[in-house]
Amino acid sequence: MRNRGFTMIELLVTLAIVAMILTLAVPRYFGNVDRTKEEVLKEDLFILRDAIDKYYADKNVYPKELKDLVTEKYLRGIPVDPFTQSAVSWVVVPPDDPSLGAVANVHSAAPNTARDGTWLKDW
Template sequence: MRSRITFLKRHLARGFTMIELLVALAIIALLLAIAAPKYFGGIDRARETVLRENLYSLREALDKYYTDTGRYPDKLSDLVDKHYLRQIPEDPITESRNGWVVKPPADPSMGGVFDVHSGAAGVGKDGTYYQDW
């Protein structure tokens, strides 16, 4: 019995062999190779979803402003000043609140902001440009 305990103590104190470490690292690398693309693809999809939602919120606030006042706001900050929005939403692609591209109405006397688009360069997962959303 004593020799068996001595053998176990020596074996445990010795540590891992190089082959065991390589096998463990290979398994970890394989799992990362499977999981990483799904993770980063999910982040891109989430940013695009947030961009669509922020555009929807801005456009809805513009419509409500127009319904209440009979004209469009002169600038996006008017939506915050008049409490149609708590703050200008961030464009998740450019990570900026100042990157929105403002489209004025056809009649300049109706205000300055008729529609809003993203100022981000690039193409979404659906193949359309962010600027066209």
């Protein structure tokens, strides 16, 4: 009588095939994750900067802090930076004239570089 089951050779061949498939799929997966984070960061920066511009157009001053955009209903909430995973890590850039407010622009606090070699904090 023959015992039913897999032989060691069959298991090793199966594991080798799975490993080969993973070596092709994993790098593409992580590349897509990085690309997606960059696209989300671009969109978040666009939304924040657009809200700041609309605030300035309505009130002729920049907001004192990013939370003012939420309290004045320009945003529903401050977006989360996809690289730092925090909504409070945005780097605030003040206007040239301090009497106009405190938030004229925002940048990411991410220390990474983008896929094109530019620093994310410079976007």
